[in-house]
Amino acid sequence: MLLCVSASHKTAPFDVLEQLSAPGAENIAPLIAPSVDGVVVLSTCNRIEAYVETETADSAEVIIDAMSKAAGIDAAEFAGRYTVKTDGKAAEHLFAVAAGLESVVIGEGEIGGQVRRALTDARHQGTTTSDLERMFQRATETQKAIKNATALGRAGRSLVRLALELTDSRLADWTTQKVLLFGTGMYAAATIAALRDRGVTDITVYSSSGRGKMFGDKYGIGHVTKAGLVAAATASDILITCTNSDEPVVTPDTVAGLAKPLFVIDLGLPRNVDPATADVAGVTLLDLETIRVHAPLEELQATDAARAMVKDAAARFADVRRSRGAQPAIVALRQHAFGLLEDEIARHPESEGALRHLVGRLLHTPTTRAADYAMQGRADEVFAAIETLFGVDARPTLPEGTVQPAPVEVACPVTGAIATR
CATH class of the missing domain: 3.40.50.720 (NAD(P)-binding Rossmann-like Domain)
Structure with missing residues (x-):
């Protein structure tokens, strides 16, 4: 799960933001990192945000506690001074921030560089993950696309x-x-x-x-x-x-x-x-x-076009991320098929070309359908299908302490057979 906790000029008064900004990202990130898979902290003159990848439902509380402790702010005082966004909404928020749509001055250009530096700092600290890397890279790409395609950058003025x-x-x-x-x-x-x-x-x-x-x-x-x-x-x-x-x-x-x-x-x-x-x-x-x-009112036409581009980029990011949800199943299927293939090639080396071509064609449709199902949020059905058809359980190992969901019946996307997961 991707998670963002954000305190900005839209959610907190400047005296609170001042306290939050004082410790800096380099002091907040180490408090969060041990409890999550990865973290990138973005700290600017009007916001402090932590983007994390985590498997733990209570990670938002960990981030909030780390921010308040680092800044020396009482938890009661910090309550309600932040927003929490997850997965696609977290990505959409970051893309909007990078484009300057959430700044004091709409369209201000400095924020794009600050987003890039936040990722660089996290790399140096060793706290990024592949999904956080992709999200921040897509944010930069979206910011540049908006700058080139809309009048937002020209209308926006720096602080x-x-x-x-x-x-x-x-x-x-x-x-x-x-x-x-x-x-x-x-x-x-x-x-x-x-x-x-x-x-x-x-x-x-x-x-x-x-x-x-x-x-x-x-x-x-x-x-x-x-x-x-x-x-x-x-x-x-x-x-x-x-x-x-x-x-x-x-x-x-x-x-x-x-x-x-x-x-x-x-x-x-x-x-x-x-x-x-x-x-x-x-x-x-x-x-x-x-x-x-x-601060001036938003340039409505430029802002609307920019926000539409942000939503589209966030949707595409979410689609790709969902499609990767079935990747372990696809990899397991291919490994299983290629294992059988190598055995057959060893027995019939003269037929290697034809065998590889046949296996490639046989894998194409299941691989494509698996990605489609994952994009629809149905990755569990793909895992169930692979296990039903080939006896291969490719489900990722659950983190320690995670409660296994109750088994449910799903239909195999290839044969329609009912399997339990």
């Missing part, structure tokens, strides 16, 4: 660009603005591009990790060290923060002695800016919660 649009009403001329940027990651690079599109040329970067000079050289901007941070901050017109720091990188002390208006844009979650900074005279603070309130 960075939306934040700058919300700043427009307070600025007369972007070309005169002096900007101090905190962070050297993906959002920092997107911020530089968005600022330059508006004519900003005076950009300086600060990095608490010491990457400021390297990043500045790469993008042709200045950099400042910790010793000069306060002076650079108070001389700026705009501060933009987008770091992964668990602690605020801008505090009231950072802007101490401010002598002119300062606009502070906080794109971090957890918050990069201490909320008390907004109380400093001359400071205007724009954070993710404010951006969410001002």
